[in-house]
Amino acid sequence: MRLPFSDMYNRPDERNLLDRTGQGLIGKPLDRPEGPLKVSGAATYSAEWNLPNCAEGVLVLASIPQGTVREIHADPVLAMPGVMAVIADKAMVRRSAQGTAGKAPAQDVTTVEYFGQPVAVVVAETFEQARDAALALRVDYDPAEKPVPLDPESPQAEVETPSDSKPIEGGDLDAAMREAAFAIDVSYDTPGHASAAMEPHVTIAEWQDDRLILRGSYQMLSHNVKEIADCLSIKPDKVRIIAPYVGGGFGSKLGITHEAVAAAVAAREIGRPVRVVMTRQQVFQTVMRRSETRQRVRLAADAGGRIVGLGHEALVSNLPQEDFAEPVTQATEFLYGGDNRLLKVEVARISRLTAGSVRAPGEAVGMQVLEAAMDELAEAIGMDPIELRKRNLPATVPVEGTPYSSRMLVEALEAGAKAFGWDRRQPTPCQTREGDWWIGHGVASAARVNMMVPAEARVTLNPDGSALVETDQTDIGTGSYAILGQIAGEMLGLPIERVKVELGDTRLPAGAGSGGSFGAISTGSAVMRACEAIRETLAKKLGCEAEELQLKDGVASGGGKQQPIAGLVQEKPLAETGSIKPGKTAKDFSQASYGAFFAEVAVHAFTGETRVRRMTGAFGFGRVLNAKTARSQCLGGMVWGIGSALTEELAFDLRDGHLVNHDLAEYHVPVHADVPAIEVILLEERDAAASPLQAKGVGELGICGAAGAIANAIHNACGVRVRSFPLTLDKLIDQLPDPFAPATAKVA
């Protein structure tokens, strides 16, 4: 079937088809169809498959930072009950693969690159036997002769400009700073973060002759197949991955990780299926971290509060040769004006587990710092921080001159301000005290680049008038099942109960996978296109033009004719595969989702404890596909913002490089009591350049800047500006105003 558009998304699809269909499913806050299965325990997560004869593998982690494995004393361990094998195969990986790598990451675990790197896997009949043996396994190491530093701030650390991140330079920033009416030059740092997905990394590997089946927890199956195949030197078509339910990923499951390769290698060696579940501590130590960052932000503004110079320079870290560098300045490139600019990211080569994509890589930490610095500028000028932001939205992207596809930032700031009651905020700090608590308010912009990636999906319209959507797209808890069904139901005029969605199996067409907020718009567009092809056929069968065709509640009408859709399909199902690839629209337009955060915090006058009392977020990300799942994404993002602002921090011991807080008891994510009432406002928008759905990504938007709003609120509350995240009480207490002062003043 020929469609009016090629696979490549080269020009905006301005037909806004989803506004013309009549089923009324799009945007509706429908429940996730798999929700009841999940909350009742009936959804089978990867570790829960009970394969007959399955053995258990446990990884053994390096207890030195760098060196080589001299000897593994396997014999005593092999004599332990139930133990079958101790494996340190060359195919096993030292690093996890980066998202969309599609090839094996660094292999051969006899070289140790960081403390906690897996060096072997022990296989036994039961998990406890394997874990016992893994603890007992003695490994001798030769320390590295020329180790790389453990600390990114070490003068010995080699600092490089990452290959894919050229500095952006324009005008003369130094001169702009010198001459500016107001200039801010500040350094912030943010710590490393863990993804901390609820479900630990797990793989069950099963060989059927030369074919490998993996049941595991991954985000991007079509890439993962290639990665594992490359690791094992087999053809990708010999690998099948099954992952219908994934308990969160946040970036840590984008690429293949250690346990998958270890399970595959072990299963091949012992001739039985092998399950490798990482312990929580192992996930923390080995999989993926967000790099810590040191960021210098320079803002030069004229007397009217217009930014004339903007500098954002970041130092991040990664293992040697690793391509990924936290793209800290990604949103700074297009968010605010200022033609004199310097944006740059550098990466220090150190020995720590792989740094990669964790929850909105780039913007999560970049925006939080930029937005905190913007608050400093607003304070210096004496201007309302919302007004400052509004004044500095450029007409086209600075330096590049690219137009914006759409941008609801002003609307978000205004809608959020109104809902939050921003007009009641005290412009100067230390004005509001409730009992022992200082109260303050802060605002920040949200911005996150929009991305589309190649995706395919098959839609089948059955003779009984039901439809089936199939793709290897994953649902990591975000709502893929829900929205893909809604798109198909809307396009085919079927009630949602008549649409079934099957995901997470590489036998199905390759979806986008879950990452970078692109899953919904990419795979959703593929579903839409498959449905368009089906609509063409239906129109022909009904005898009308495709544009005239109306599909609603299982009935097709157009050109004066009307017939049940089932009748048009007759005996043979109509199956179409839709496909989309990023094209010219990705380059012709600056595409991003936008929003605004508002936070009210309370800072304890004595102890410096900070609690977020309420938050409002307003977001514009194109068409809302499902108001409930979108809201949940925004909510979750803001919760991560609370963590990033107040508690989350990977603590490394710089003597040996080990991660000290490698569990959820001491790596503090927000708990329920830390999460107050959060209001989410969704602003409807159409962005035809972003996708045929006119939708943009929303998954990560809620994080991107949220922590900045909280930091700004803390300053507004108690007057303390801490430039080192997380803003734990130890960094506040000795700068807080005298807690007794207000009372004393009143008495006097």
Place this chain on the structure above:
Amino acid sequence: MKAFTLDHAADAQDALDALGAGATAIAGGTNLVDLMKLQIAAPDRLVSIRRTGLDQIAPDGEGLRIGALVTNADCAADGRVRRDWPLLAQAILAGASPQLRNRATTGGNLCQRTRCGYFYDTTQACNKRAPGTGCGALGGFNRIHAVLGTSDACIATYPGDMAVALLALDAEVLTQGPDGERTIPVGQFHRQPGDDPSRDNTLLPGELITGVRLPAPSGGMQIYRKVRDRASYAFALVSVAADLAMEDGRIARCALAFGSLGTVPWRDRAVEQALVGETPSPALFDKAADVLLRDARGFGENDFKIVLARRALAATLAEATLSNPAKG
């Protein structure tokens, strides 16, 4: 985890017999099982004491006797505890999570081990876990560690909340052992590390905690203030338990205990003496803090605890003694 056997003791004597034969007691298991997973504890024989009948709360003269197997949830919910020893209920409720408190017991809570990250990581040196290997936390990441009662061998805190309240309330730990019954003031139950950090408390081999005795209620103002990194489900950075009475604008009586500040739940009578008889004021609170912290020593990341303890004490005393302490 190492393979182990599990038996259920039918009563205290049954449990004592098992302990005498080398078994390890397991109550709620919320700490012990974690330690077993990491093989920091590796008992081959467990005796569950949950069915020993030691799960009652009963009056004891004017005081109260809380069985060792009373869960933290039940203890904090008990009407008598809430009315007469609210400090204890507050402290328990400030700890862990509802799920854990449903499971955790009074005896187990007293015996919980430190949360020092080096203690829990078997790749690291730790004198408490592996005597003689050194102390990883000294010179390492020691943000949660103690500033009082430390030694060159160990700087770990006793991390719990309940015991801090018990200490301020002058409670006693009741035990039964091969040599009979003992009554140990809570203040003498936990051990400072000295040169043997491996022993957290003064419980003897084969000894069983049967309960905790609270003396008659003081009738004073009771406050448990727990300062922590997040609003719930985190161990204290510093906590203050206060039981205090005022008379004619002066502090008539006061008991103060501190958690996560020292290597053991910390009570210093000199602090109380500095306060009793005095008119509360910010300056007085500062003086009390000077006394409390006179020997405090930070190890880098935990230096802030010295400042924090001072401020947490001031906040607590202000709340307890100043009618309208901090209204702007």
